[in-house]
Amino acid sequence: MSSEASEAERSEASKRAGSEATREHGGGGRSEASKRARSERDRRSVAADGGTASSGATRAADAARPDDSLLRVRDLDAGYGDLQILTDVHMDVGDGEYVTIVGPNGAGKSTVMKSVFGLTSYMGGTIEFAGEAIHGLAPEEIIHEGIGYVPQNDNVFESLTVRENLEMGAYILDEVPEEQIEVIYDRFPILRERSDQRAGTMSGGQRQMLAMGRALMLDPDLLLLDEPSAGLAPDLVQEMFDRIDRINDDGTAVLMVEQNAKEALGRCDRGYVLVNGENAYVDSGEALLNDEQVRKDFLGG
Amino acid sequence: MSSADADADGSSDATAAPGGATAGDPGDGDNGRYVSGWTPYREWFRDRWAQGGAAAWGTALAHLLVGALLFALVAGFDLGSLPIGGSLIWFLYLSLTVGVLYVATAPPAEPYVAWLDERWMESDVDKLLIVLGHVVLVFFVFAVALGLPFNGLVGALASVFFFTAVYAMMVLALNLHWGYAGIFNIGIAGFMAVGVYVMAILSGSTDPGPASVPGLGLPLPIGILGGVVAAALVGLVAALPALRLRADYFAIVTVALSEIIRITLKSTALQEFTIAGITTGTGGATGITMPGNPVRLLFYQSFDAGAEPALLGSVLFPLLEGLRVTLIPPGSSWLGIVPLPAFTLDLAVEPAVIANLAYVLVLAAFVALFYVLLVRTGNSPFGRVLKAIREDEVVAKSLGKDTNRFKIVAFMFGCGLMGLGGILWQGSQGFTNPGAFRPIITFYIWVALIIGGAGSNTGSVLGGALFAGAIWEGPVYVRRVVTNFVEFGDTPGTFPAAVAPLIEGKVLPLLSFLLANVSALRFILVGVILVTLMQRRPEGLLGHRKEEAAAIPLTRPGGGDGDGIGEPTAAADPVADGGRDDAADGGAR
Amino acid sequence: MSSEPGGADADDATDTAVDTPAAAAEGARDAAEHPLVVEGLHKTFGGITAVDGASFSVAEGSLTGLIGPNGAGKSTTFNCITGVHTPTSGRIRFRGDDITGMAPHAIAQRGLVRTFQIARELPEMTVLENMMLAPKGQAGERLSYAVVPGLRDRVVEQEEELLERAWQQLEFFEIDHLAEEYAGTLSGGQRKLLEMARALMTDPEVVLLDEPLAGVNPTLEEKLLDRIHELREMGNTFLFVEHDMDVIMNNCEHVIVMHQGSVLAEGTPEQVTSDERVVEAYLGGDV
Amino acid sequence: MGISETYSRGRNLAVSRPFVLVAVAVVAILTLDIGRRLAAPGGLTSAQLATFLWEGLVVGLSIGLAGVGLSMTYSILNFANFGHGDYVTSGAFAGWAVTWLFAGAGQFDLATLLFIGSVSTRDLGVSMLETPLAILAGLIVAAAATIGLSLLIDRLVYKPMRDDEGISLLIASIGVALALRYTIFIVFGQRTRGLTDAQSVPEFAIPVGGGGTLDVGGHELTLVVIAAALMLGVHLLLQTTKLGKAMRAMADNEDLAQVTGIPTERVVRFTWIIGGGLAGASGFLIALERGAMNFQFGWILLLMIFAAVILGGIGSIYGAMFGGVTIGIAQNLSLVWIPSEFSTVAAFGVMIVVLLFKPDGLFSGVTTA
Secondary structure (H helix, E strand, O other): HHHHHHHHOOOOOOHHOOOOOOEOOOOOEEEHHHHHHOOOOOOOOOOOOOOOOOEEEEEEHOOOHHHHOOOEEEEEEEEEEEEEEEEEEEEEEEOOOOEEOOOOOOHHHHHHHHHHOOOEEEEEEEEEEEEEEEOOHHHHHHHHOOEEEEEEOOOOOOOOOOOHHHHOOOOOOOOOOHHHHHHHHHOOOOHHOOOOOOOOHHOOHHHHHHHHHHHHOOOOOEEEOOOOOOOOOOOHHHHHHHHHHHHOOOOEEEEEEEEOOOHHHHOOEEEEEEOEEEEEEEHHHHHHHOOOHHHHHHOOO | HHHHHHHHHHHHOOOHHHHHHOOOOOHHHHHHOOOOOOOHHHOOOOOOOHHHHHHHHHHHHHHHHHHOOOOOOHHHHHHHHHHHHHHHHHHHHHHHHHHHHHHOOOHHHHHHHHHHHHHHHHHHHHHHHHHHHHHHHHHHHHHHHHOOOHHHHHHHHHHHHHHHHHHHHHHHHHHHHHHHHOOOOOOOHHHHHHHHHHHHHHHHHOOOOOOOOOOOOOHHHHHHHHHHHHHHHHHHHHHHHHHHOOHHHHHHHHHHHHHHHHHHHOOEEEEEEEEEEEEOOOOHHHOOOOOHHHHHHHHHHOOOOOEEHHHHHHHHHHHHHHOOOEEOOOOEEOOOOOOOOOOEEOOOHHHHHHHHHHHHHHHHHHHHHHHHHOOOHOHHHHHHHHHHHHHHHHHHHHHHOHHHHHHHHHHHHHHHHHHHHHHHHHHOOEEEEEEEEEEOOHHHHHHHHHOOOOHHHHHHHHHHHHHHHHHHHHHHHHHHHHHOOOOOOOOOOOOHHHHHHHHOOOOOHHHHHHHHHHHHHHHHHHOOOHHHHHHHOOOOOOOOOOOOOOOOOOHHHHHHHHHHHHHHHHHOOOHHHHHHHHHHHHHHO | OOOOOOOOOOOHHHOOOOOOHHHHHHHHHHHHHHHHHHEEEEEEEEEEEEEEEEEEEEOOEEEEEEEEOOOOOEEEEEEEHOOOOOOOOEEEEEEEEEEOOOOOOHHHHHOOEOOOOOOOOOOOOOOHHHEEEEEOOHHHHHHHHHHHHHHHHHHHHHHHHHHHHHHHHHHHHHHHHHHEEEEHHHHHEEEEEEEHHHOOOOOOOOOEEEEEOOOOOOHHHHHHHHHHHHHOOOEEEEEEEEOOOOHHHHHHHHEEEEEEEEEEEEEEEEHHHEEEEEHHHHHHHOO | OHHHHHHHHHHHHHHOOHHHHHHHHHHHHHHHHHHHHOOOOOOOOOHHHHHHHHHHHHHHHHHHHHHHHHHHHHHHHOOOOOHHHHHHHHHHHHHHHHHHHHHEEOOHHHHHHOOOOOOOHHHHHOOOOOHHHHHHHHHHHHHHHHHHHHHHOOOOHHHHHHHOOOOHHHHHHHHHHHHHHHHHHHOOOOOOOOOOHHHHHEEEEEEEEOOOOOEEEEHHEEEEEEHHHHHHHHHHHHOOOHOOOOOHHHOOOOOHHHHHHHOOOHHHHHHHHHHHHHHHHHHHHHHHHHHOOOHHHHHHHHHHHHHHHHHHHHHHHHHHHHHHHHHHHHHHHHHHOOOOHHHHHHHHHHHHHHHHOOOOOOOOOOOOO
C-alpha cells in the first residue's frame, strides 16, 4: 500500500516531519488496522492521511516498499509466559535498511527483537523473513534463515577466548570459516589483537564488538542489535555507532533497539517509536528526531 | 485470566490421588518439547478406555491376552511340571488382572472412591484417619493371610506405628527446615546422633557392666534436654555457613557434617575417655547402651530383663494375656436343634507387645506435641517470615525482617527437634551404634517428606505413615504372605543362580530370590517413587496447600462475609472511612 | 528449646540507634524538614562508575520525584539508600542518623521502606498474609511467643489488630476483594497496589517508590497516583523514582533529575522540563 | 619485577584476599612442622612422608577423575547429581565383569565370571602384568556401559524435567542413586569381592632419602597414568574440539548458547557421554587400585567426590582435578598429625573451611575452563 504513495507525498511527509510525524497504521492493510480500536489512553492525534508509513530519507525507495521487505512483522502479539507485552505491532525492514526502534522504558522494544528471534511467547500475528513465515521457529532455526542477534547483556561467553567466541558464532557450519573470522578481525581489529584473550577480561566496548562479531560470523542478511550502546562510555558510544553504520554500509540490514534516541535516530534510515507495546510513530530518523510531539511523548510515556 | 487458570489447576490437584494419575496429561502438558515415544500409544489407550463399555473391556482383554502370551513365553514351558506353582501363578495373574479391571471399571468401586474423595476433603483428622485406617486394614489382611494370632497383629501394628511415629516426628522437623524456611538439610542423621549420644552419655548408667562404657548417671530428663540442646547447638554451628552458601553447597556441608559426627562417634579415640576424674565415652564402633526406657517402668519394677511386673503390669498382663471372648460356648445349638461348633475369639496379647504398644502411645503423644509446636510455629508471625524468606528473601529484608536471625532460629529449632526425635527413636531401643546414623536415614526422611508434601505439617505425618506402612514394613509382610502361600523350594543364593533357570523356563527361583531380597527391592521402590514424584507430583500428597501463616484465621473481622465490598465494616471504622472519602476526593480531582 | 534472648522488644531499638555526635549536630538542622539526605554519593562496580557524587534531600511530607534517563544511576542510588549496595563513598542520613552501609532490614526497621519496580509479591502467600507480614515489632516473630501457650495469647491479640489494619489498608487500596487470593494470581497492577499497601503496613516514615507505575494500565495508574496523593496528605513522605517525565510533571512538587551518575537539575517540574539540558539528556545527548 | 612492586602486590593480596594469606600461613606452618618432625629422631621418616604424598596423589587423582564428570553435569545441567557415585559403582561392576570374563574364559563357569562371583583371585590371576588386555577391555566396557546407563537415565528421568529447578533434579538424582545401588545389590550381591591377584601385581621400590623406600604399586601407577591421560584428554577435548568449546560455552551462558545456535540438547547428551564415561572409568580404576569393591563403594566415595568438586568450585573441571588431589593429599597427609580414623574428617574439614572463606569454592567463576 505504501507503494501507492507518490514520490511527492513522501517528500511532503519529510517536510512535514518537523511539525508532526506520521501515525503508522501498519502496512498490513488499513481496513484491518482501523478495525482494531486503539487504546483510549492514546492521546495522540492520528494523522489525517495516516496510511503512508515511511518517509525514509536515505533509503526511501526500499523503505517505501514494505511488501518487498526483508523482515515483515504484522499484527504481532507477544509476551512472556501469559503476560502480553506487544499488541498488534507492525514493522518492516527492507533489504540493507537500517531501522531503529526507540521508545520509553517498558515500551516493549526489546520484546519486538526477541520475538523476531523466537525468544518470547508468540500470541498472534505474523513475522515473515525473506518471504517465509518464521514466527514459532526456535532461535537455532532462525539463525539458519540468516538473522543474527546480539542480546543486550551477557552477550559474550566470558570463559571462552575471543576467537572461540567467534567460532561459536559459526557453530552451525561444519567447518570454522577462517575467511569470515578474518573479515570480522578486519572490521574489529581489536579482536585480532585480543584473539587469545578470554572474553571475560575485556572492557564493555570490546565485548560489544565481540558480540557483534559473533553475530556476523554467518554473514546474516539482518542483524538484530539490542541497545548496543548500553553501559558504554560516551566516547565509545560514537565509535560503536560508527561501526554499526559500516556494517550497514556493507549491505547488512540492521534492526536496532536503542535508548540513545538522538544518536540512533540521527543515523538510521527509518525509526519506529513504540509506546506501551504498540506502534506509535514511524518516520525517517531525522523527522522523528525533530518532531516536537515525539520529543514530548518520549520524555513522557 | 491467570486466576482462572490457577483455579482450574487447583481443582484438578484437589481431586486427589485416585484419578490424578490419568486425569489430563500433566507430564506432556508441562514439557511441551518432550514427547515420549509412548505418547501415541498412551493416547490411544486413554481414548479407548474413556469410551467405556465394550471398547474398554475389549482393550483390556487384548492387553490381558498379550500379557499372558508374554508371560507364557517367559515362564510357560514348564508350568505343568511345577507342583502347584504353575497353576497358582496363572491363577494369581488372572485374578489380579480381572480384579484390577473390575475395580477400575465396575460401579461397586465408585461409592468407595467417592466416599474416599469426600472424606479426604473434609479435614486433616479425616486424612489421618483414612491413611491410618488403611494401614490397619492392610495389616489385618496380612495377619489373616499369615494366620497370625491377635497378638501377632497387635505386634505388627505396634511396629508399623512405631515407625510411623518416629518418621512423622523427623519429617515434621524437616518440614520446618525445608517446607517453611527453604533450608536444604541432608544431615538429619547427624543431628539425631548428637541428640541420642549426648542423652546416652549424660543419663547412661555409671556402672553399665563390662560390655559398655559408663555414662554420667544424670536423671533422664536432664539427659534428654541436654541431647536436644546439643543438637540445636550443632545446628547453630551448621547454620552459620547457611547464611552464605547456596542451597546445594549447604546441603553437602550438612551431609559432610553428619558424616564427621558419625565417624567421630565411631572412632576409638573417643570410645572411652576420662575428664576430671569421670570416665565416659561414645563406645566407638560397638555402640553405646541407652538409659532404661521409662515406659518399661510403668509395667515392670526395674529395667532388668526378668523383672517382676509393677502394679500396672501385674494388673494388665494377666488380664490381656488371658483375654478370650467366647462367642459360642461349647455345646451350644441353634434353637436347640442344630448343634453349633464352639467358637472363642482369641484376643490375648503378650506382655512384651503391651509394653511396645504403650511406648507407641507415648510416641503418638510426642507426634502430637511436635505437630502442635510446628503448627504454632508455622501459624504465627514467625512462620510468616519464614514463608516469606522461602518465597523471596529480599522482600522480607526490605520489610525490615532480619532474615538471618529467623533462619538461624528456625534451623536450630528444627535440629533440636531432630535430636529429640532421634532420642525417642534410637534411644528407646536399649542400645545404639554409629551405624544407625548413616546418611541413608536422612534420605528416608526426605522421601517421607516428599511423599507427604513439603510445606504441610499434616502431610508430614501422612508421609511418615505411608513411608513406614507402604515402603518400610509393607514389603516385608508381602514377602511373608507370598512365601506362606507359594512353595518355592530352595531360594537361590545368588542372582545368576536365580536367573539361570529362566533359560529352562523356570521363574520361581527368580521370584523366590527377589522376595528374599525384598529389603533391597524396597530401596529400588523408594528410588522409583522419588523420581516419579519429582516428575509427576513434586508437591507430594498435600504440599502447596492453603495453610495460612497466621496465628488467627484470616477472615474479615466482625464476621462479615469475605465477598462483601466492605461498606459495612468500612463505615463502622473511622480510619477506613477517612481513606474512602479521600479516595473520592482524589478521584474527583 | 527457645534459643532467643528473653522477649525484650527493645533489642532492635538499641542496636539500630547508632548515633555519632557529628552526624547528629549536622543533621539536626536538616532532619526536621528533610528526613532523608544524600550527600556526595559515589558507587562504582569494578571500574564502572554508576553514581558519581549525587547529593539531594527529600523534604518532610513531600512527593519528590527522582528521574533520569536509563543508566543515569537512579536504581543504584536507590539501592544504596535502601542498603542493597554499600556506597563507595558519600553519606546517607535518615532523620539525622548516618545509615550509610546499614543492612537493608535495619534501614527498613527505621522507617525507610521501599517498593520494587517489578512488584515482588510473595506468590504463594495470600494477599492478607503478604499484608500481615509487613508490620514491625510483631511479638509473634519470636519463636518463644509463637509456641509457648501463655505468651501466644499476646500474639493472637496482636494478630487481630494487624488483621483489622490489613483489611483497612486493602479497602483503602480497593483490593480487599482479593484478600484471600494467592498473591501470585493477581494482575500486574493489582500486585503494584498490594506492594504499596504492604509497604504502608510497616508504618513507614519515608516510602521509596521504584517506578511504581511501570507496566500499570492507565486506570490503575490513576488509582495508584490518587492513593499516593492521599497518603501524602495524611503525612507520608515519598521519594518517587521514575523515568517517565509526564508522571513526575503532573504529580511531584519537587523533582531531582539525575544524569550520568550525578544530579543534573533540581526544582519544580516546570523548571526541570524547561531545562534544555534535561531534554537533551533524555534524548541521549552528552549534555 | 622490582621489590616495591612485589611488595605492593603482596599488600594488595593481603587486603583483597586475606583468606589466601591465612591459607598460605597455615600451609607454611604445617610444612615447617613436617620439617621438624622429619628432623626429629624417631619422628616422621622421609619414606613415610613420600608414601603419604604418593597415596594422596593416587586417591586424589581417582577422586578428581570421578569429580570431573560430576562437575561437568553440574555446570551444564545445573544440578548436583547424587547418583554420580552409583554411576561410578555401575561402571566398575560392568567393567570388572568383562575383565573377569576375558581373564577366566575357558577356566571357569561363564556365569560365575560375569557376575564376579566366587573365584579365588589367586586362581584367576588378574593383574596389569598378567592380563593387561583383560584390564584394558574392562576399562573400555566400564566407560561404555556407564555412558549407556547415563544416557538411558537422562532420557527416562532428567529429560522430562529439563526446565525444573536444580533442587528437584537433585532429589530425583537421589532416587536414581538408590535404585541403581540396590539393583547392583540384587544382581551382584552384597559382599565385598576381591578382584585382582595381589601376588602378581608388580611393586617398585623407589629409594628416598634416609634409607627408606617408597613402594609404588603397579596398579597405583596404572591409575595415575590413565587418570592423568584421561584428564589431559578432557582438557584437549574442551579446549580444541568444537563440541568441547560448545560445552564450555553452554556452561558459561546457556541462554546465549541458545541464541548463538548451539544445539543445547546435543551438548547435554555429550556431557553425559563424557561425564558418564569418566565416572565408569574412574570406578574401574579405583577398584583396580584397591583390588576389591562392593555395591556401595561409589556412594561412599561420593561425598569425597563432592568435597573435591566443591573445594575446586563446582562447575570447574580443573577445580575438580585440583580439588581431588588436594582432598586426597589432605586426607593422607593428615595422618602425620591425627589417627587414620579421622582422615575422612580431615578431608571434609578442609572442604568446610574453604567454603567458610570462599563460599563459591577455590576456582569459582572459572566455569569449565
